[in-house]
Amino acid sequence: MHRHFASLALGGFLFGLLTLGVLLPYPAQAEEAQYTPAPENLENREAFQDDKFGIFIHWGVYSELGRGEWVMNNEKIKVEDYKPVAEKFNPTEYDPAEWVALFKKAGAKYITITSKHHDGFALWDSKVTDWDVVDATPYGKDLLKPLAEECEKQDMKLFFYHSHLDWSHPDYYPRGRTGQNLGRPDEGDFDKYLNYMDAQLAELLVGDYGDVAGIWFDGWWDQRDYEAEDPQTTKVDWRLDKTYGLIHSLQPGCMIGNNHHVAPFPGEDFQMFERDLPGQNKSGHSKDSTIGDLPLESCDTINGSWGYNANDKKIKSKKDLVHYLVKAAGQNANLLLNVGPKPDGTIQPEFVARLTEMGEWLDEYGDSIYGTRGGSVGLQEWGVTTTKGDAIYVHILQAPEAGEEGWVTLAGTADLAVGDLTLFGSEDEVPHQRGDDGNLQVKLPAGAAEAIDTILVTQAAE
Incomplete structure (x- = not known):
């Protein structure tokens, strides 16, 4: 059910979040060190484990360049040179009804889309910045709202990927391991940046996006102290308790996951593994991660890229993808399979073909996947x-x-x-x-x- 709030109330709420030191009047800011999941959250966790298969979507201004979602960092494109790329981003072929229908045909039960990736660009009409699809592009329309409406219409759950780190925001300082030499000032107020991030999360959770199934965080590792004995040590205070408290206060059923590659923190509701099955570390990301007691998810790509990469033709076979799904289910995890739409809003034909094949397989054999849990015999060579x-x-x-x-x-x-x-x-x-x-x-x-x-x-x- 969609939730509608008066714009005045929302504006006042966001103003409170953005005003340094004025966080206490909002009960959403209660810290979550002693987090007790709400009944609806526990119910959503169980349903999440039943779902087994979701679609990941990496899409944004970087898609226009066609060289993956890390292009700004990898090619050291300065903020002043990167932001004009948005003036070309005009996804007039975007059809959320067609997207959701394709993903349902593939057998997916939920979608996770990048509301904001590391470049800081927002796919909705954010009230706390002009670095968003409505204010910075010729398209000029919210990309998330029609997707949320289609998900509700077609009975598909919707998660939002949200980046902790931000290569464009001047207050994301001290800079972490990435985003160096991009033309930002050598000073900033990290708490002010976190208020900004929380305000954007509040927009997604009290705006016209309905019951948000979950928030999929990424980027905590940018500030990790890799020399510390405890792998959970960071060089800054991310205020995770405060951010997690905000989310669970606004939508108690909303599940929180964090792609931090370490053991789960209090307040999290599911644990993910990037390009790996739980317990494995083929990608190199999970060497410090332990498997907790939360629902599990593995994420990977159909080719080798998350964001649209025009030169990446290494498409995984139907067999490879089905095996990934089955192995994940056997390890008690979901598979979140990524597509990187083109800048015009269309999905590459080779992705459509693979997703269609996945759906055909699940139509026939899905009873052995949906609603299951990992068996007593873990992953074997056979x-x-x-x-x-x-x-x-x-x-x-x-x-x-x-x-x-x-x-x-x-x-x-x-x-x-x-x-x-x-x-x-x-x-x-x-x-x-x-x-x-x-x-x-x-x-x-x-x-x-x-x-x-x-x-x-x-x-x-x-």
């Missing part, structure tokens, strides 16, 4: 298991070589108690036995070696 109620789904992603008489051994299954074993979607029984090492051995149907995922179904045995 695959993984998921569970739902009494059902156990054995996902064979890479069939081991068959041994004597065609038996295939599934390593790691010695403690997996199974009853009758059938092929997913049929009543065909799959022969099974125990090997000398106690592991489950099965005889797979013809074509299993070439299949993207051969799914066996059983009930947990007493």
Whole structure:
């Protein structure tokens, strides 16, 4: 349900947030060191775990340059030279109804879009800056509001990605590990910047964007003290308790996640892993991260880029993407799969093709993914298991070589108690036995070696 607030009340609220030292009159500013999730928040966490698949959207002024969302930092483009790029950003082909319909067809249950990325540009009509899509571009219209309306219409949840760091704001000082030499003043008031950030978050949470499913933070690591023994140490006070308190006070059901690559902080409601499954560190981001007790999410790209990159043609295959989704589910995590729309508002055909293929696979096999939790057999070379109620789904992603008489051994299954074993979607029984090492051995149907995922179904045995 959309929430409508009088502009005068909102303006006064934001003025209070932006006025240094005038934060106490707003109960939203209660700190969250002793955070107790609201009942609706706990309900949303459970539903989030059921959803299993979401779409990430990186889109903004950087899309116009077509070299990824870090182009401002990577090419050391000064603020005075970067801001005029917005004068070309005119996504006249943007059709949020078409976007949401595509993502539903792909089988996604929620969307996470960059409300503000590291360049500081806002995709809505922010009242506390002109560095936004309404004031700085020829398009001149809010990009988030029509998306929120379509999400409500088409029963899709909407999360907002919001960057902690800001390469454009003069008060983001001291500068962190990124955004050096971009022409900003060598001074600033970090608390004033945080008030600005909180004011923008308040706009999203009390504006016309409905029930926001969650806030997906990124950029805390920019100020991390990498030489400190405690990986959670930063060189500045991010006031996370205050910001988290603001969010949960305005919308108690709104889930907070933070891509900080360390153990979860109090006040957070889900934990994410960038380009990694939980417990892995292939990307190099998660070396200090531990798996907490919160719902989990892995995020990655269809090609190699988050924001639109005209030269990135390394498109992952349907098999790669389905395997990622299945492995994430087996590790008790969601998959948040990214698209980087073009500056005109269209989504690249190769992304559309992959998403359509994902949807076709989920139409047939989604019961083994949606609503499941990670099974007792964690990720193995052959695959993984998921569970739902009494059902156990054995996902064979890479069939081991068959041994004597065609038996295939599934390593790691010695403690997996199974009853009758059938092929997913049929009543065909799959022969099974125990090997000398106690592991489950099965005889797979013809074509299993070439299949993207051969799914066996059983009930947990007493």
